Amino acid sequence: MVRILKFIRERPFWAWIGFLLIVIAFGLVCAFLVLTRGLGVTNLSDLAPWGLWIVLDLSSIALSAGAFSLSALAHLLGRDDFKPVARIAVFIGVLGYSGAMMTLLMDIGRPDRFWHPIVFWNTHSMLWEVTMCIVLYFSVLLLEVFPMLVDLPFLARYRWLNRLGHQIHRFAPLLAVMGMGLSLLHQSSLGGTYGVVAGRASLFRATMPLLFIVSAVAGGMAFTVQMTLIVQGLGRRILVPRQILFQVGQVAGAILLVYLYMRFWDSTAGNYGYVPGRSEAETTLTTGTFGLSFWGWEIFLGGLLAAILLITARQRQSIAMLLIGGGLAMAGIIANRWNTTMLAFTQPLTLSPAITDPVTVRYAPNLVEWGVVLAIVGILTLGFSLGMHFLPAFRGAAPVPVPEQPLATPAAQPQPAGGD
């Protein structure tokens, strides 16, 4: 035990990697169960086909949205000072989309057919459009990350690889345009996939694509700021100047407020009249079993408070406020995706009196589903930790220690003018 504690104190990074490997090993056992025995070992069913894994899929894609939005700001709007933070966002994006694809591989039930949408085009399906956009955008992200990977010291002897990396880097603005186009399509199409499900009253609305894309941009930017600050603080180096992080935080906070405004009108004007199923779902969301999660995490902590902290952090020059704001925004996005997905199952598929059973379903993820989530999140965290530790692009700069302020002596204190 003493040895372990000594190892953790002396080599915290490798202790962290060891911890992640243990988590991943447990999760991979669960993934093996799913791959060999099928979805029967989960709590997913025909009535609740979208569960925890889809929430993870939607959340990781939303939190990766910093990649396209910050790349667009840096490469298309000429904000060169945003390039370091855009680089981190792109790396998070690659990992986020890898996680989304891993999750879908587990979720589709027939993982051996994962390649079917690429070959057998179903152009009438919203999911097919999302799949193609994700595949293409992941390719764009890989091209954006490639120049960072070829800078690794052990690849230095392959000069052609290095040259290729730098050639690709020259096309960064073009990749940013492609990335933005593909992201705008599929981030909103994920909302659209829900929005066209006529059988699920709480989902069936035209505003879903807009709500998804705007919330993703805010959450993705805030998450990138949060991760950058954590890497800087724990890695004891500067990757991005703090004023840039404050600026990105303000943009994320402002977009979060726009999202809350849109959500307010969607909930109020959208429920002005009685809409069968949807009105009941809205009541369940705001006053029923989802109330605590909706008001607590999604609206107050992950929405309003997160936006206020992100926006005012710059004025107060507070890194802690910026980090808390980013963390709360991340939690708000995850809560939103959870509530949106789960709320759909609270209403009957049909109001036809002839069909009385099955009507609704109660779903809670089981240990196998949580295990798979742990494995995927563990793999992504491992990739992020290793990338931030070893990639030369994220080596950063040594900080300048702030000199300690000398304590004011009574003689140095200003005397009050006048008085008696």
Next chain:
Amino acid sequence: MDTEVLVGNIVSILVYFGGPIIPLLLLAILVGRWHSANDDPPTEAEQSHRTH
């Protein structure tokens, strides 16, 4: 409402919100302290301005 149920509900709510928030606050304090003790290195423009 039964006192036991009431206490149980309060504890659940505290865990539900406190579980994610407490680690986030601790991390923010840790990272915030490091950033207040360490400043950004000067940019190229600042360096050239100082040398001239």
